Amino acid sequence: MSLTIGDDAPDFEAQTTEGTIHFHEWIGDSWAVLFSHPRAFTPVCTTELGYMASIKPEFDKRGVKIIAISTDPVEGSAEWSKDIEASQGTAVNYPIIGDADHAIAKAYGMLPADVEGDPTARSAAQNATLRNVFVIGPDKKIKLVLIYPMTTGRNFDEVLRVVDSLQLTATEAVSTPAQWQRGDDVIIGGSVSNEAAKEKYPDGWEEPLPYMRIVKDPSAA
The missing domain is CATH 3.30.1020.10 (Antioxidant, Horf6; Chain A, domain2)
Incomplete structure (x- = not known):
C-alpha cells in the first residue's frame, strides 16, 4: 500500500554508503528528505544526485537531512558516486541506502510485495516506480510525497520551497x-x-x- 501525507514513515535498519543506520534514530529531531532511485548508473538520477549534493547546504541551514535510496548494493552506489562527482562537479555528501532486497521500497509502497530476486538483474524500467520524494518531519510523519516519471528529472528547488512552507506552517x-x-x-x-x-x-x-x-x-x- 502506498504511503500518503500524515502516515508514519516506516522505520528500518539499512546499510548505506556512510555505514549502518536506524532510520528514525538517524532523523532524530531533524526533518528529512528521502528520495529513491530505480538503479545506480542511470543518467537522469546521476544529474539529480549531483544537484542535490550542490544544494545540500541549503537543506543543512533548515535542519533537514538528506538521504537517497537505490536498489543496488551499497558497493554499486559508492562506485556510482565517483561518476556523479566527475560529471556533475559535486561529490555526493549524503548517504545512499543500498536496498538490495527491496524491503524499504516495499515498505514505502514503491514496489509490489511480490518483487524479488537480484536487484542488479532488474532494469531501471522494471523499477520505474522508484522515482519518489518523501519529506518527513521530526515527528516521523510523512509531510510530502512526490512521484516523477522516468524521463523527468526532479526539481529539488521545489522540494526546498515546500520544506520552507512546511516548517513555517508547522509553527x-x-x-x-x-x-x-x-x-x-x-x-x-x-x-x-x-x-x-x-x-x-x-x-x-x-x-x-x-x-x-x-x-x-x-x-x-
Whole structure:
C-alpha cells in the first residue's frame, strides 16, 4: 500500500554508503528528505544526485537531512558516486541506502510485495516506480510525497520551497499561496478568528475576498 501525507514513515535498519543506520534514530529531531532511485548508473538520477549534493547546504541551514535510496548494493552506489562527482562537479555528501532486497521500497509502497530476486538483474524500467520524494518531519510523519516519471528529472528547488512552507506552517497558523517563496505574504488560517488574528497581527491584513486574509510572513519579521 502506498504511503500518503500524515502516515508514519516506516522505520528500518539499512546499510548505506556512510555505514549502518536506524532510520528514525538517524532523523532524530531533524526533518528529512528521502528520495529513491530505480538503479545506480542511470543518467537522469546521476544529474539529480549531483544537484542535490550542490544544494545540500541549503537543506543543512533548515535542519533537514538528506538521504537517497537505490536498489543496488551499497558497493554499486559508492562506485556510482565517483561518476556523479566527475560529471556533475559535486561529490555526493549524503548517504545512499543500498536496498538490495527491496524491503524499504516495499515498505514505502514503491514496489509490489511480490518483487524479488537480484536487484542488479532488474532494469531501471522494471523499477520505474522508484522515482519518489518523501519529506518527513521530526515527528516521523510523512509531510510530502512526490512521484516523477522516468524521463523527468526532479526539481529539488521545489522540494526546498515546500520544506520552507512546511516548517513555517508547522509553527504558525497560516497557509502559503501559489508560487510562494520564503518571505512572501501568507494567508491567515481559517481556524483563526478575526479576534485572535487582531491580537497576532495588530497592523491588520488585506482581505481581497471574504474568506482570504493576507499578512506578511511572520517568520520574516
